[in-house]
Amino acid sequence: MSLSKYTKYFTAKSFKEYYDILREHATKDQSTPRTILAALGTVVLIRQSFRFLGFVYRNFLRGGYDLAKRYGAPSWVVVTGASDGIGKAFAFEFASLGFNVVIIGRNKAKCEKVIEEIKGFNPKAELKLIVADFANSFKPGFYDDIYSELKDLDISVLVNNVGDNQRGLFATKTPKSLWDLVTVDTLPQSALTHMLIRKLSTRGKNRAAIINMSSIVSDYNFVYNCVYAAAKRFDEIQTRALIEEYGDKVDFLCLKPGWVLTQLAIGIREAWNATTAQKFVKHSLKQLAHENVVKGHWKHEVVALHLDYFLWS
């Protein structure tokens, strides 16, 4: 069968016409296997074209919501792990949009520096600092102090960002480091969401949002990073279930990035597969209220495609 005959598949105006062409080729050429392959190829091509168009639309054409309007700035945004990296970039971004920010971190001096920097570009922003080491968050009463600081605020957005990561062969990790990792990467998301969900889901005319930091590694059996990958899977599964329970009142965004240039990804440089925390946060926030579970940045969608097709499938 010549190439021009194949092109007919793409110009068919209806399914009937498409199947007629298929039948005609099958009888004429007596080459049913080739015809079936051509049909399968067409289906795959159409599917991938839609996937590609979706990727372009989501990442480059569709604009983000006006978050100040949607969530009612100047309400409060709570960010965990806000002293550095992605959390700090979220705190900066929301403050620049006119929100007040609660900075939660374990290192008081680093958090105070973040507050100073925010005051530098938005002197009107109200900022609150809560010092908390989430490695202790399994201890009874740990969240009581946090609750008393948050209970009277009009909170519109919770960013469950805090996370810890240690790469390496499983047996080389200390029991304490594993315990800390599981604690920090899972418990704060559950506990803070539980603490604030009633408040967030009953805001009245303004909606609320919860942003949870998972990771691209949660999609794979990530060797040398298995506990982290499992903890990040926990974050995603919990978000997906909460979307079923509260998605009509709260916008959930579960982010699953690849490399973002922070302390956690030390040694990585900006490239086709890695982006800065600022760019990542700006791009992710364009997806808020449009999507529920996404990589966050277009570069990481490309990475995921690469992993799906070339490494794991």
Ligand SMILES: NC(=O)c1ccc[n+]([C@@H]2O[C@H](COP(=O)([O-])OP(=O)(O)OC[C@H]3O[C@@H](n4cnc5c(N)ncnc54)[C@H](OP(=O)(O)O)[C@@H]3O)[C@@H](O)[C@H]2O)c1
């Ligand atoms: N960077 C990436 O490539 C990447 C990829 C996928 C997912 N993520 C996720 O993104 C989130 C943010 O990570 P990041 O890249 O921004 O890392 P980062 O630069 O290391 O920042 C982590 C933040 O969490 C804080 N933190 C860590 N352990 C804490 C504890 N026990 N108690 C209180 N605060 C604690 C850190 O405080 P200090 O300033 O005191 O250290 C810092 O503010 C994490 O959930 C991570 O799993 C990151």
